[in-house]
Amino acid sequence: MVLKLYGVTGWGGTDRVLVILREKGVPYELHEVDTKNKEHKSAAFLEKQPFGLTPYLDDDGFILYESRAISYYIAAKYSDQGTQGLIPTDLKANALFQQALSNELCNFEAFTYPLILEGLYKRFQGLEVDQKAIDKAISALDEKLDVYDKILSKQKYIAGDELTLADLFHLTSGALLPSCGYHGLKTKPNVARWWNEISSRPSWQATKGPNAL
Numbered sequence: 001m002v003l004k005l006y007g008v009t010g011w012g013g014t015d016r017v018l019v020i021l022r023e024k025g026v027p028y029e030l031h032e033v034d035t036k037n038k039e040h041k042s043a044a045f046l047e048k049q050p051f052g053l054t055p056y057l058d059d060d061g062f063i064l065y066e067s068r069a070i071s072y073y074i075a076a077k078y079s080d081q082g083t084q085g086l087i088p089t090d091l092k093a094n095a096l097f098q099q100a101l102s103n104e105l106c107n108f109e110a111f112t113y114p115l116i117l118e119g120l121y122k123r124f125q126g127l128e129v130d131q132k133a134i135d136k137a138i139s140a141l142d143e144k145l146d147v148y149d150k151i152l153s154k155q156k157y158i159a160g161d162e163l164t165l166a167d168l169f170h171l172t173s174g175a176l177l178p179s180c181g182y183h184g185l186k187t188k189p190n191v192a193r194w195w196n197e198i199s200s201r202p203s204w205q206a207t208k209g210p211n212a213l
C-alpha cells in the first residue's frame with residue numbers, strides 16, 4: 001500500500017515530510033486537506049490528528065502525525081533506499097544527531113515560528129502586524145544563528161560531518177525568513193555555506209514554494 005500523506009502543499013509541516021519522501025525515493029499519495037473549508041477541524045480529521053493541524057500520515061492504517069516524527073518514520077522504514085545516513089546508527093553519532101534535532105526545535109524553530117507568524121502569516125491575512133514583536137524575534141533568532149555559525153565553522157552539518165534529518169528539518173522555516181525581513185542565513189559565512197548546500201538539494205528544489213529562499 002502506498003503511503004498517504006494528508007497535508008497542504010506549501011505549508012511547512014507537509015513540505016518537511018515531502019523533502020524526506022523525495023530524499024528516500026518513496027512513492028506516496030498526497031491528499032490535499034481542504035483547510036479553506038476547515039476540513040482539518042472536522043471530527044473525522046481530529047480522530048487522526050487530535051490537534052487539528054496538518055500533516056498526518058496513513059501507512060496502511062497506521063496513523064502518525066507531527067512532521068518530524070513522520071519524517072523519522074519514513075527515513076527509518078526505508079533506510080535501505082535513497083539518501084543514506086539521515087539517521088545515524090552509531091551510539092555517539094546518534095546522540096549528536098539527537099542534540100541537533102533538539103537544536104532545530106529549541107534554538108531555531110522556537111524563534112522562526114513567532115517571526116513567521118507575525119512577519120508573514122499575519123501580514124498575508126491582512127491582520128495588524130506588531131513590528132516590535134518582529135524586531136524582537138529577529139534579534140533573538142540572530143543570536144542563535146551566531147551560535148550556529150560557530151558550530152558550522154567546525155563541522156559540515158549540524159550533527160557532524162554527515163547530512164542528517166536535523167539539517168533538512170530547517171528547510172521549510174528557513175526558506176521563509178527573507179520574506180519576514182531576516183537575511184542571516186545568507187550573511188553569516190558558515191551558516192550560508194551550510195544553507196546553500198542543503199537548500200540546493202533536488203529534494204528541496206522540487207518542494208519549495210514561490211516565497212522560499
Ligand SMILES: N[C@@H](CCC(=O)N[C@@H](CS)C(=O)NCC(=O)O)C(=O)O
Pocket residue numbers: 011012013014040052053054055065066067068
Ligand atoms: N508541529 C506540527 C505543526 C503542525 C502545524 O502547525 N501545521 C500547520 C501548517 S504548517 C497547520 O496545519 N495550521 C493550520 C491551523 O493552525 O489551523 C508538525 O510539525 O506537524
